[in-house]
Amino acid sequence: MSTPLWLFTGPELGERSDALEALRKSAEKKYGQLDNHLFYAADTPLSVILDAVQNGSLFAEARFAVVRNAETIKKKEDIQALTQWVEQTSTEDGAFLVLISDEIGIDKKIEALVPKDHKKIFWELFENRKQDWIRRYFGQSKINIEQNAVEVLLELVENNTEALKTTCAHISLFFEPGTTLTAETVEHLLAHNKEETPFTLFDALSNANLEYALNIRQKLTLSKESSPVQLIAGLAYCFRRLRDWHNLAQTGGLDDFSLKKAGFTSKKAIDQYRRASRQWNAQTVYRIISLLNKTDMQIRAMGQELSGVLLDTCLYSIICNQGRELAAYSDTVRLH
Numbered sequence: 418m419s420t421p422l423w424l425f426t427g428p429e430l431g432e433r434s435d436a437l438e439a440l441r442k443s444a445e446k447k448y449g450q451l452d453n454h455l456f457y458a459a460d461t462p463l464s465v466i467l468d469a470v471q472n473g474s475l476f477a478e479a480r481f482a483v484v485r486n487a488e489t490i491k492k493k494e495d496i497q498a499l500t501q502w503v504e505q506t507s508t509e510d511g512a513f514l515v516l517i518s519d520e521i522g523i524d525k526k527i528e529a530l531v532p533k534d535h536k537k538i539f540w541e542l543f544e545n546r547k548q549d550w551i552r553r554y555f556g557q558s559k560i561n562i563e564q565n566a567v568e569v570l571l572e573l574v575e576n577n578t579e580a581l582k583t584t585c586a587h588i589s590l591f592f593e594p595g596t597t598l599t600a601e602t603v604e605h606l607l608a609h610n611k612e613e614t615p616f617t618l619f620d621a622l623s624n625a626n627l628e629y630a631l632n633i634r635q636k637l638t639l640s641k642e643s644s645p646v647q648l649i650a651g652l653a654y655c656f657r658r659l660r661d662w663h664n665l666a667q668t669g670g671l672d673d674f675s676l677k678k679a680g681f682t683s684k685k686a687i688d689q690y691r692r693a694s695r696q697w698n699a700q701t702v703y704r705i706i707s708l709l710n711k712t713d714m715q716i717r718a719m720g721q722e723l724s725g726v727l728l729d730t731c732l733y734s735i736i737c738n739q740g741r742e743l744a745a746y747s748d749t750v751r752l753h
Contacts, residue, residue: 615651
């Protein structure tokens with residue numbers, strides 16, 4: 418009997434997405450049409466998720482559920498319910514439940530439920546592997562790319578192969594086989610097509626650029642690509658990584674080996690977190706993480722209509738008030 422639970426963690430989104438798709442295709446090959454579900458653990462009760470993956474559909478032989486932000490599953494009753502479900506269910510019942518997290522690990526009791534061959538950590542690729550990946554990608558279209566252009570691409574694009582794949586595919590549309598891409602060409606194309614993410618927002622915050630940060634926030638929420646709750650989750654991830662950086666610094670672990678072991682592998686990420694560590698000390702980082710958690714709860718409680726005001730106030734507090742909540746605003750929120 419095969420356990421119906423998988424766990425994919427880590428920051429390398431591209432390879433993680435490939436593994437998820439391979440698992441989905443394997444399930445389709447065995448069962449045919451699947452009843453696919455996507456949930457966010459922070460937004461959906463676990464009972465609803467388990468009910469969806471347990472109960473059959475009239476139109477599909479199997480249920481395939483993906484649960485993102487799995488690190489937020491922490492309640493004792495949820496872990497007990499998941500444990501009971503795993504003990505009573507198998508893939509032979511047509512059930513597939515895949516837990517996804519950008520973190521390296523999640524609750525240890527949940528991890529213990531997942532067979533060794535059903536879980537994998539997707540580490541960020543080392544810089545040289547990313548460069549090789551880019552060359553191979555363009556090589557498939559018989560497009561050459563200069564070393565300086567590769568470096569510009571890595572500088573301007575979020576450091577995972579999913580973001581790189583999207584950007585490289587976009588660039589490839591403009592050029593014929595046999596073309597050689599230069600740094601100037603890549604920079605010109607990407608300067609006008611840069612996609613904003615919680616990571617670029619974190620970068621703006623670490624540069625203490627409030628106007629740019631507010632502009633990115635507005636773009637993200639208007640684009641519908643990222644909900645306010647997802648935006649907060651992305652920022653919280655960045656600040657937890659900054660907390661990891663400070664923990665390494667306190668133990669004298671900022672050498673190349675220790676940084677790579679902790680997942681800080683790209684020059685861009687190392688420069689970014691080094692700069693951010695000067696902007697916010699360890700105590701301030703803990704305060705900011707607490708502020709983000711509180712803002713998340715306020716958005717969920719007060720609804721989408723006030724999410725813009727709540728997010729902008731949070732960003733202002735991070736840049737201008739070292740993560741301290743604005744007293745007058747806090748009083749206003751409590752009155753509501």
